[in-house]
Amino acid sequence: MSTDYQQARTALGVRLRELRAACPEGRLTGTQLAERLGWTQSKVSKLENGRQTATADDLRAWAAATGQPQTFEELHARLRGFESHIRSWRRQLASGHRPVQDTWNELVSDASVIHEWEPAMVSGMLQTADYARHVFTRYAELQNSPRDTEEAVRSRMKRQEWLYRPGKKLHVLLWEAALRSLICPPSVLAAQLDRLSGVIGMDTVQLGIVPLDASLRVPAADGFWVFDGRLAITEDWHAELWLDDADTIATYQRVWRSLKESAVFGAEAQHVIAQVRRAPTG
Incomplete structure (x- = not known):
């Protein structure tokens, strides 16, 4: 604490x-x-x-x-x-994942521009329902929280309607490791990678991939989100941190810009995703 x-x-x-x-x-x-x-x-x-x-x-x-x-x-x-600064998972998940997802839906709905860095798994804004289902199941097992997986999945899928609203922009960077992580069966991951390929070129999404062999200016540490330059959220195993002071937000924005310098976009991002898609899963 x-x-x-x-x-x-x-x-x-x-x-x-x-x-x-x-x-x-x-x-x-x-x-x-x-x-x-x-x-x-x-x-x-x-x-x-x-x-x-x-x-x-x-x-x-x-x-x-x-x-x-x-x-x-x-x-x-x-x-x-x-x-508002430290929100423990134990307390947040006391009633399951659905209430947490609903809170995030309200947060996202009010935002116009979101910057996100995800080093470990695919962004929730871009997940397929099957991929999200496995993520929620794993976290429910870890936190010993109520199993409301289907309700949580539906809530997360509803959030993605934001991507089809004019005037919105999601700038998301994914580490290549997130594309390879078998948090789900290989067939589910394959469909998830196809979904990522499909969002490249959307007006509301700028998707960057940081290749595993890219030179990094900063370590690929914890994932985070910045909402309209007014709120930064990051996660640890015990809690979410909601951070709204200007200096802290500026730090996260600098980190995001530094990681962006190592990312590839457009056709190059498609190429990285395709390489991972073709890779044997063992």
Whole structure:
């Protein structure tokens, strides 16, 4: 967990403790507040000491139980402030992949220009349904999350309608390794590669492939997305990071431009895809 995230959670805990002490009816002990809320005393302690992340419902209940319901908006703003930066997969996937996909659909729908770098698998914006199905299955197994694969696939496919809307532009760079990764059966991968070949030349898509033997100015590290130059999102195994400060976004934009210098486009990209398509899969 990042230091900034933990500091923000600790600061929220301090504020919760202040509200408990400032109850209009008189200072409440942690045990008394727990009894009012129907919680364990340990939950109150963990929240106040920054060892557990409160939910919006927790904060609403805390504000009401301490006789200060008007403070909920302040508390909720604090929560949104640090949760908007680190969104754990454990919490996001508690109800399955479909809600996460729906959130992304709203995000993409509001964007006009998206820049994306994918080093490990094909961009979700360009996936076939069969390829996406295998990706969701693998992640559900990893995260031990509810299996809502078909709903998640449908949501991801709906997102791709964005590609056929005028005024939109997807600039996506894929490392050649992503084209070769057998996250799915060879026949599914073959169809996925055909799909990639088919999007080259679309008005709304600029697809670049970074060959494995290309000289790189920066390492082919984690994938990321930049939305209209206002928001950057990257992923780790434990969480998504939503980053909206100007300096950080500028860094991701520089990385993208550096990777673009190593990419091939158009007929050259078609050639790389065709080579991978013809390669034996073992």
